[in-house]
Amino acid sequence: MATPVALVTGASAGLGVDFARQLSAKGYRLVLVARRKERLDALATELGHGRAIACDLSTAGAAAALMADIRAAGETVSLLVNNAGFGLTGRFAALDGGRQRQMIDLNCGALVELAHAVLPDMRAKRKGAILNVASTAAFQPGPGMAVYFATKAFVLSFSEALHEEVKAEGVTVTALCPGPTSTEFGEVAGFGLASSFEKIAARSEDVVRAGLRAVAEKQAVAIPGLLNKAGAQGHRLLPRSWLRRIAGLMKEIGT
Numbered sequence: 470m471a472t473p474v475a476l477v478t479g480a481s482a483g484l485g486v487d488f489a490r491q492l493s494a495k496g497y498r499l500v501l502v503a504r505r506k507e508r509l510d511a512l513a514t515e516l517g518h519g520r521a522i523a524c525d526l527s528t529a530g531a532a533a534a535l536m537a538d539i540r541a542a543g544e545t546v547s548l549l550v551n552n553a554g555f556g557l558t559g560r561f562a563a564l565d566g567g568r569q570r571q572m573i574d575l576n577c578g579a580l581v582e583l584a585h586a587v588l589p590d591m592r593a594k595r596k597g598a599i600l601n602v603a604s605t606a607a608f609q610p611g612p613g614m615a616v617y618f619a620t621k622a623f624v625l626s627f628s629e630a631l632h633e634e635v636k637a638e639g640v641t642v643t644a645l646c647p648g649p650t651s652t653e654f655g656e657v658a659g660f661g662l663a664s665s666f667e668k669i670a671a672r673s674e675d676v677v678r679a680g681l682r683a684v685a686e687k688q689a690v691a692i693p694g695l696l697n698k699a700g701a702q703g704h705r706l707l708p709r710s711w712l713r714r715i716a717g718l719m720k721e722i723g724t
């Protein structure tokens with residue numbers, strides 16, 4: 470039987486590195502994608518296999534070029550881990566407009582394009598899985614990170630809908646919704662040095678393990694950690710006007 474191929478975006482840091490390590494241990498052949506090629510190459514060397522493809526997935530045509538490269542290499546993706554993403558902290562009006570647009574293009578645009586590109590083969594084989602990395606940010610609006618929270622609400626909604634569309638065809642779609650996790654995310658997002666983020670952050674390898682378990686169990690949504698699970702239920706208990714205010718207050722206290 471051919472070795473299954475996993476395509477992991479954002480594999481140069483954080484959760485993506487742990488996805489690559491754990492999937493390699495499960496017997497997948499890896500296609501590793503991010504902008505920092507030297508880091509991808511180092512990871513491929515560590516794993517003893519894996520193909521590194523450097524690309525900026527926020528740019529137009531990048532996802533299509535990546536899929537063309539994969540097809541040209543004769544590879545068929547069995548598992549797509551749509552993990553590449555970033556956040557920006559600050560008020561919407563004060564943050565750079567172009568960077569916020571890039572965030573939407575990466576967190577949502579590339580994720581949708583890659584999912585669309587891998588589905589035909591998966592549906593034809595009646596086998597395959599897509600893991601989209603959302604966030605607990607998906608469950609409420611986030612003043613102070615408005616665009617980031619909105620991108621993750623998109624990822625969650627899209628993933629759940631797609632899960633329903635393709636589950637009868639043998640394909641699983643899972644949204645992984647981590648809470649704060651120790652990666653380079655906080656540094657990229659611009660959290661202050663006094664951030665409490667790191668104090669409450671989960672370990673990346675534990676979050677990834679929970680995500681891959683959810684894929685194996687064909688779950689639509691996975692929220693690792695009891696506190697995160699409880700927090701995500703806030704919308705059942707509180708009016709949305711409270712939820713958004715609380716999210717804004719937590720952001721102010723946390724940074």
Ligand SMILES: NC(=O)c1ccc[n+]([C@@H]2O[C@H](COP(=O)([O-])OP(=O)(O)OC[C@H]3O[C@@H](n4cnc5c(N)ncnc54)[C@H](OP(=O)(O)O)[C@@H]3O)[C@@H](O)[C@H]2O)c1
Pocket residue numbers: 478479480481482483484485502503504505506524525526527528552553554555556575602603604605646647648649650651652653654655657
């Ligand atoms: N850490 C958390 O607290 C947390 C919580 C919930 C959800 N998440 C989500 O988890 C996912 C992974 O983030 P992380 O926490 O592991 O952060 P990270 O350590 O900063 O890793 C982000 C990855 O995305 C890649 N990336 C960024 N921009 C890219 C672009 N334009 N094109 C291609 N790749 C790009 C980065 O690689 P290059 O810079 O080399 O391109 C890196 O490999 C994200 O979707 C994030 O929103 C994180």
